Amino acid sequence: MKIRKSMIAASILAASLAGAYAAAANGGPQTMMAPPFARASPQESAALVASLRALHGNQGLDSDHGYVLAKEHPGQAGTRIARLHHTYKGVRVLGSDSVVVTDARGSILNVSASERRASLGQGSATALAGTPFIDVTPVIQAQAAIDAIVRATAPRGLHRHAPSAELVIHPIVTRIRAPGAETKPEAQLNALDLVEKIAGYELAWLVKTRMADGGKPVFRDAIVSAMDGRTLAQWNALQNVAGVGHSLYSGDVPIQTTYADGVYRMFDPSRGTGGYFGGMAVTDAAHSPFTAPRPGTIYTNAINVWGDGLPYNGGSTNGANGQTAAVDALWGLMNTYDALKNTQGWSSLDGLNTATYIAVHLGTNYDNAFYDPVCKCMYLGDGSAFKGLGSLDIIGHELGHGITDASSGLNFTGETGGLNESFSDINGEMVEAYAKNGGTGNAIPAGNDWMLGKDISPTGTPLRWMWKPSKDGVSRDVWSSTLGNIDPHYSSGPNNRMFYFLSQGSSATVGNEMHSSYLTQSPRNMSGIGNDKAYRIWFRANTLKFTASTNYADARNKMIQSANELYGINSKEAVAVTRAYAAVNVGADIAEGTPSEVIRNGSFESGATGWNSSANVIGTWSRQAAYEGSKCAFLGGKGSTNTGTLTQTFTIPADATVANLSFALHIDSAETSTRTAYDTLAVTVKSAAGTPLGTLATYSNLNKAAGYTIKSLSMLKYKGQTVTLSFASTEDSSLQTSFVVDKVALVP
Incomplete structure (x- = not known):
């Protein structure tokens, strides 16, 4: 898949869109308008209310019952429709309304009411006035x-x-139940x-x-x-609707659409804002040329069932068969957005929640899909070499270019270009895994096939094999000094293989496609850490650390840094990153082993072993799941004046070269202030005798966030000393703040 960066094409696109907008602004097709509608004057409205009040005697209503005009609009044949809320002592009775039809002279022709001021279920005229306990003076403001x-x-x-x-x-x-239906079986009940x-x-x-x-x-x-x-x-109050899409690649899928003006649209305002269409959308490019692509209009349909699940046959682009490509595009777009947001906290492609779109049916013999950084959108071409380009991994791949474009901006050349292309390959595989396992949750599960583009191939031959890139005949498996001389689509190979090993591990069997002769330490088959952890490390490195010129060596270093920050210094995850890069000839191999951990029972799975704490701090909590395992430390969360402590004493070796304390922290708070720290958690260091040595960090209700974040604090200045690490929480008299700590680690 290619990234499109032609400024000439971008200029043509911009001109085309400007023309389309100009046509819309000039009115387009005109329709006949009804005569101007004049709203009722205050006098007319008052007369209408007086007419309704005159009917109160027949309804058991008194002078405390009134009406307030809510809206009005024209009716048929010159009539006026007025919608009025019912009130009691000047306060609206919720859900109690009248719709009144009047003629041109103001005479009432018809009244339709939802009368909730009386006990309708009993058929009586008992009015709200008969319930003296109703006081219209609020206690809560x-x-x-x-x-x-x-x-x-x-x-x-x-x-x-x-x-x-x-x-x-x-x-x-x-x-x-209405009279006569009291004994009816449930299955026989009528509305x-x-x-x-x-x-x-x-x-x-x-x-x-x-x-x-x-x-x-x-x-x-x-x-x-x-x-x-x-x-x-x-x-x-947001009125989105879920439709059914007959997909070519994913079967029948629930796609998010909206309903307005009598039609359903492939438009989802809940996934992104702004952008070209104001929300996520799929459009019909209607065979506009790929040299001057135009997005066309958003797909619409009279019913909320889309596509026929069959490959495009070259006919109508907006009929059922043509809609199938749009179904796959929307399904891929939704899952890409959700995977990024739910697992990485990254909103849309740019992290700023700017909405994007996919235009399908570009060209007539164009076997390509691409991300366009000018419109920050994606196009899917129509051709004959593939069954269709809308598979989950292809869409995830192309949209991955949007993430890189918005973050690291990796230049699309040499080793750097290979990393750019590799990020998209990885993103495509992770979107595929996320979608094929339900498209929900905050973790990337297993389930992808590690073959990019396999589904779109008529023969089943993929575009890339992640575990053995050289199977395509041109990609490289390992780094070499000439790697930067080849096309980025092929120099991506070593990094793709690295990621496969990082997630899935390798084989020790010589001759196996998952074997690497560069793994020389024990064990010869490295252990993988799974899709979720591997992707978190890779995503963090690209969005927070890579620059536009990052090469393979720099990528390795920044990947190790990311693993250290997420999972702790010298953690098994950081070791796995080191070994995965070593497996593709980037850096030296190291043995897996178990690093020397200073903190005892840092995940609290052995209860209070190694820790001293206030009562009921360490345990399993229904209010908050642990970061790992089943137990964690829960400080605060009471919403009243209290303090809590959690401490452990240990010695930092005198020869330590690093001593980074890491821990997972989740802060939840009912406090709404954005300026005042009412509740705090102090992370401090004391001597073995209890003398304060320093404060590592202080957190508060101002730091509340969804889910856990990994904190990393240096304790190297205390090397050679026996110290007490302390987590101490303080809450004020109201509105809880919870400080949940897990996976505490310090590896020298």
Whole structure:
């Protein structure tokens, strides 16, 4: 797969898009408009309300019951539609409304009401006025209700629109069987056999929050009691829909679409914002030439079932057969986004949650897929050499170029270009593994085939073999001084093999395709660390450490640094990185073995062995899973004034050249302040006699984050000393902050 960087093509593309937008701005096809609609005057609205009030005597309603105009729009044949909320003592009764049709003179033609001011289930006219316990003076104020919902749904979210809280009366609605249906078997019930009954009312706040949390919109409506702050009900206010896509490569898959104006669209605003279309999208390039690619329009369909699951036959690009390519594109795009976000905390391709799109059906004889850094999008061509280019690993590969483009910017030449291409190969394999194992969770599972492009090949012959790149006849298996002289698609080979060994391990059997003669230490078959850890290390190195000119040697060093930071100095993961690069002739091999660990029972799996702590600090907690294993240390989290401690005493060897303390830390907090540290965790060092020697770090509610982060702190200045490491938490009188510690390690 090739990355496209032609500025001439980019200019043509930009001009084409500008023309398309200009046409849209000029109106496009015109439709006949109805005569201008004039809203009712205040006098007309007041007259309408007076007419409705005149009917109260027949409904058992008194003067405390009123109406407020919510919206109005034109009806048929010159009529006007008014929608009014029902009120009690000036407060809206939630879900109780009237829709009133009037003629041009304001006369009422028809009234349709959802009347929840009376106990409809009993068929009586008992009104809300008959429930004197309803007090419309709130005890809980609006901001407190908003804060409660924000804390419960997205405490770290950013408000896309200002939150609101409306005082309402919340009817407590139950469903009962209608007369005559009391003894019907459940299987025989008809919708009309159940009726609503108002069991009571509660003064409440209707809270609406429109936030972005971790790159995804969190639009929540909630009902919060205005008397005691309980959440009575809540629901998602973002109206996305899940469709069914008949995929060529993944069977029937659930694809995220939206519904508007009577059609379904391959548009997903929950995965990215901004960008060309304002959200994730798949479009029909409609055979626009690859020399001047145009994205075309977003796919639409009358029903939310897409594609026929068959290879494209050259007919319509937007019929069922043409939609199949779009299904695969959207499925791959969704899984790439989710794999990045859920496992790496990386939002969209640029980490900034900028939405991207894929345009399918480019050209008519174009057997290629590419990522375009100008539009930051992807194109899938139409040709005859492949069954279709929308397999999970191909899409993950091309979108991987977008990640590199937004982060390290590895130059696409020489060894550096090989690393660029290798990152995309690796990304494609990890997206494939993620998607084929359900497309959920915060870890990359096993399950990919380690053969890039196997699915798209009519013969089943892949484009790359990750474990033995030279099987294609041109790629290299190991580094050599001439590696930088060949095409990046082939100089990627050694790094691809390195990653396979890092994840899956190697073979000690000479002649086996997974054998490396460069592994000379014990054991001759290195141990792998699995997809998830291998990808975390590789992703971290590319996005946080690689530069545009990183070569294989530099990549090895920065991969080892990443492993040390994630899993500890000289950890088995760091050793595996060293051995995996040694296996492709980058650096010397080392024995696996077990490094000398200073901290005892750093993962707490042996309970309190080696540790001194406050009561109920070390254990298994339902509120928080351990980083590894089943146990961890849980400090704070009480929401009241308290302190907690966790300590261990050890000696750092006098000849130590490094002494980095590493640990996994998760901070969760109900505090909402972005400025004040109300609750803290201090990591300090004391002498064996208890004399303070220094503070390594201090964390607080301001550092709260989803999941664990790996901390690395130097203790080299204390080498040759017996010291006590201390984790000490302090909480104030309200709003909990939890400090969860796991996998504490110090390897000299």
